[in-house]
Amino acid sequence: MPEELTYRDAGVNIDEAERALRGVVGDIQATYDQNVVAGVGSFGSLYRATFDGIEKPLLVSSIDSIGTKTRVAAMVGDYGGLGYDIVNHCVNDILCQGAKPIYFLDYFGSSRLEATLFDKIVRSMAQACQENECSLIGGETAELPDVYHQDEIDVVGSIVGVVDFDRKLPRGKMKPGDALVGIASNGLHTNGYSLARRALFEVGGLSVRDGVPGLGTRIGEELLRPHRSYLHAVYPLLQDTEGIYAVSHITGGGLYGNLPRVMPSDVRAVVERRTWTPLPIFQLIQSAGNIPDAEMYRAFNMGVGMVLFVDRFNAPAVVQRLHLAGESAAIIGNVEAGPRDVQIV
Amino acid sequence: MPEELTYRDAGVNIDEAERALRGVVGDIQATYDQNVVAGVGSFGSLYRATFDGIEKPLLVSSIDSIGTKTRVAAMVGDYGGLGYDIVNHCVNDILCQGAKPIYFLDYFGSSRLEATLFDKIVRSMAQACQENECSLIGGETAELPDVYHQDEIDVVGSIVGVVDFDRKLPRGKMKPGDALVGIASNGLHTNGYSLARRALFEVGGLSVRDGVPGLGTRIGEELLRPHRSYLHAVYPLLQDTEGIYAVSHITGGGLYGNLPRVMPSDVRAVVERRTWTPLPIFQLIQSAGNIPDAEMYRAFNMGVGMVLFVDRFNAPAVVQRLHLAGESAAIIGNVEAGPRDVQIV
Numbered sequence: 129m130p131e132e133l134t135y136r137d138a139g140v141n142i143d144e145a146e147r148a149l150r151g152v153v154g155d156i157q158a159t160y161d162q163n164v165v166a167g168v169g170s171f172g173s174l175y176r177a178t179f180d181g182i183e184k185p186l187l188v189s190s191i192d193s194i195g196t197k198t199r200v201a202a203m204v205g206d207y208g209g210l211g212y213d214i215v216n217h218c219v220n221d222i223l224c225q226g227a228k229p230i231y232f233l234d235y236f237g238s239s240r241l242e243a244t245l246f247d248k249i250v251r252s253m254a255q256a257c258q259e260n261e262c263s264l265i266g267g268e269t270a271e272l273p274d275v276y277h278q279d280e281i282d283v284v285g286s287i288v289g290v291v292d293f294d295r296k297l298p299r300g301k302m303k304p305g306d307a308l309v310g311i312a313s314n315g316l317h318t319n320g321y322s323l324a325r326r327a328l329f330e331v332g333g334l335s336v337r338d339g340v341p342g343l344g345t346r347i348g349e350e351l352l353r354p355h356r357s358y359l360h361a362v363y364p365l366l367q368d369t370e371g372i373y374a375v376s377h378i379t380g381g382g383l384y385g386n387l388p389r390v391m392p393s394d395v396r397a398v399v400e401r402r403t404w405t406p407l408p409i410f411q412l413i414q415s416a417g418n419i420p421d422a423e424m425y426r427a428f429n430m431g432v433g434m435v436l437f438v439d440r441f442n443a444p445a446v447v448q449r450l451h452l453a454g455e456s457a458a459i460i461g462n463v464e465a466g467p468r469d470v471q472i473v
Numbered sequence: 474m475p476e477e478l479t480y481r482d483a484g485v486n487i488d489e490a491e492r493a494l495r496g497v498v499g500d501i502q503a504t505y506d507q508n509v510v511a512g513v514g515s516f517g518s519l520y521r522a523t524f525d526g527i528e529k530p531l532l533v534s535s536i537d538s539i540g541t542k543t544r545v546a547a548m549v550g551d552y553g554g555l556g557y558d559i560v561n562h563c564v565n566d567i568l569c570q571g572a573k574p575i576y577f578l579d580y581f582g583s584s585r586l587e588a589t590l591f592d593k594i595v596r597s598m599a600q601a602c603q604e605n606e607c608s609l610i611g612g613e614t615a616e617l618p619d620v621y622h623q624d625e626i627d628v629v630g631s632i633v634g635v636v637d638f639d640r641k642l643p644r645g646k647m648k649p650g651d652a653l654v655g656i657a658s659n660g661l662h663t664n665g666y667s668l669a670r671r672a673l674f675e676v677g678g679l680s681v682r683d684g685v686p687g688l689g690t691r692i693g694e695e696l697l698r699p700h701r702s703y704l705h706a707v708y709p710l711l712q713d714t715e716g717i718y719a720v721s722h723i724t725g726g727g728l729y730g731n732l733p734r735v736m737p738s739d740v741r742a743v744v745e746r747r748t749w750t751p752l753p754i755f756q757l758i759q760s761a762g763n764i765p766d767a768e769m770y771r772a773f774n775m776g777v778g779m780v781l782f783v784d785r786f787n788a789p790a791v792v793q794r795l796h797l798a799g800e801s802a803a804i805i806g807n808v809e810a811g812p813r814d815v816q817i818v
Contacts, residue, residue, distance in 0.1 A: 171722055190611060231532075274544055280621075286534075
């Protein structure tokens with residue numbers, strides 16, 4: 129007869145999961161607005177579907193993860209920004225449809241649930257939710273030692289937001305002559321980390337502690353800058369400006385992959401590279417890995433986190449409003465006639 | 474100067490992801506109901522928040538994964554039930570609040586996106602969504618070779634459902650004397666796979682091709698039975714029966730962990746083991762791994778997939794209705810006075 133076997137012997141520690149959750153429940157509950165009826169601990173989280181001032185409400189949902197940015201966090205030993213990464217990524221995605229977030233759920237997969245690490249990430253998620261006026265109403269942890277490499281995690285988020293049917297994006301008719309207004313990113317956000325790590329650390333032989341040429345910062349610091357949320361800069365604009373036809377979040381696939389997602393089939397986008405300078409971290413990744421230009425623009429945002437498709441006459445005012453909101457923004461190209469395509473010239 | 478590096482060299486194949494998605498987009502779109510305004514391919518999926526006949530709608534949300542059931546699927550080479558697993562798990566979770574599902578999103582994390590495997594899982598997800606009258610409106614794939622072991626996957630789902638505020642569960646006052654009505658599971662559903670695999674395949678030295686004593690089936694077949702959905706049996710009951718106070722989905726933590734989630738603090742649940750016989754697969758897992766009884770009831774559902782807390786006078790009729798709906802169901806215990814607790818006697 130073999131020795132007695134327990135769930136914990138098999139790599140799953142239910143007590144640890146419960147303990148970890150108790151540590152952050154206060155932070156989570158601090159994100160609840162008055163519409164949360166039941167949150168963490170319930171089989172399902174309950175949220176009132178009453179949206180004041182929105183006549184024909186649409187729910188807008190998205191799900192995503194932050195990919196191997198988690199590995200850079202492990203290399204640096206700083207997990208405190210990853211919650212912002214997943215929340216802000218999701219917030220920006222539904223902003224492309226004109227929505228403001230209402231609530232968020234997270235999934236935390238790991239080889240082994242490490243309470244202090246979980247704590248840091250969920251606290252930063254809760255903070256990010258508060259900053260985006262979004263309730264963190266549910267989540268799940270899973271310990272899967274046979275699926276995840278040792279000490280590895282996957283952080284997944286699912287968001288629900290709301291927009292009025294008549295204000296949903298894309299809206300109106302995008303046409304030749306419209307302007308592309310780009311808003312600056314602060315780094316890789318949450319995309320391209322597998323390529324960046326390969327280029328910097330394997331091919332280039334660099335470390336997270338090495339400096340970034342031209343900046344007084346280290347590679348680890350630049351790579352870990354949290355994904356920015358464009359909600360507070362862009363959402364008000366969408367409410368009072370009629371010339372904005374579409375919004376694109378520059379995530380995996382870069383400008384090439386994400387601009388067409390909001391474009392009709394009869395226009396192409398022409399992006400002019402001379403209108404901005406890619407952040408130094410992208411230059412370093414490219415030179416370290418000897419990555420072709422086109423591949424860089426396909427894997428990374430290259431310094432442009434969000435693009436608004438704006439009527440040419442409204443574009444200067446939109447840029448100015450973004451500046452007033454603290455964003456770095458510029459007209460980075462325009463819409464031309466032709467089959468749907470993106471050209472970066 | 475090193476050779477040119479591409480995103481694909483770093484283990485991320487965007488083309489493969491797009492190709493894989495194109496293969497299943499028809500199945501996905503077949504799940505859309507008339508409320509889906511924008512689905513797969515959008516930054517956010519759009520769904521009309523108009524719920525006919527529901528006066529005070531609450532959105533009910535949950536997120537979960539199917540854990541290492543994926544590893545058994547790999548051992549057997551059959552991934553066709555995993556979509557049912559994740560969808561039905563989520564459907565049952567929100568059913569515990571009285572909700573019916575409206576839409577579902579999935580996240581598919583992997584070491585390397587394998588199109589045929591992805592295809593099988595998403596198709597079964599789409600089928601499960603149709604059977605639960607739920608639209609599969611969005612999803613995401615991620616290739617994370619440095620996070621996942623080779624050929625491993627994590628399948629995560631996020632669901633949104635709706636319930637009227639006045640019909641949400643738990644409701645009414647659970648009290649001593651109420652009955653616990655258990656509905657049969659068909660196996661492990663999606664919980665306890667790390668322990669089951671350890672017990673059967675490592676400690677016990679068995680294989681997925683070995684037979685289950687007392688059944689004419691193989692271990693692999695029993696372990697892969699898809700998580701059942703109780704929506705069609707239980708949801709109608711919730712609409713026309715007043716004596717149902719709470720519903721508990723028996724997932725990770727078993728009866729011990731899941732009954733208290735829906736119980737007030739002044740009652741305890743007493744479950745009588747003699748009222749049902751655990752499925753043969755649980756007996757085999759226990760004997761192979763020499764797992765203590767209490768641990769079995771904490772890791773597995775032991776043959777009870779869902780428990781309804783029902784007024785004692787309504788309980789026989791509820792059991793009969795469940796039988797008519799094709800379920801195997803029985804009174805498996807009752808509610809007694811005392812601090813919140815679960816006793817399995």
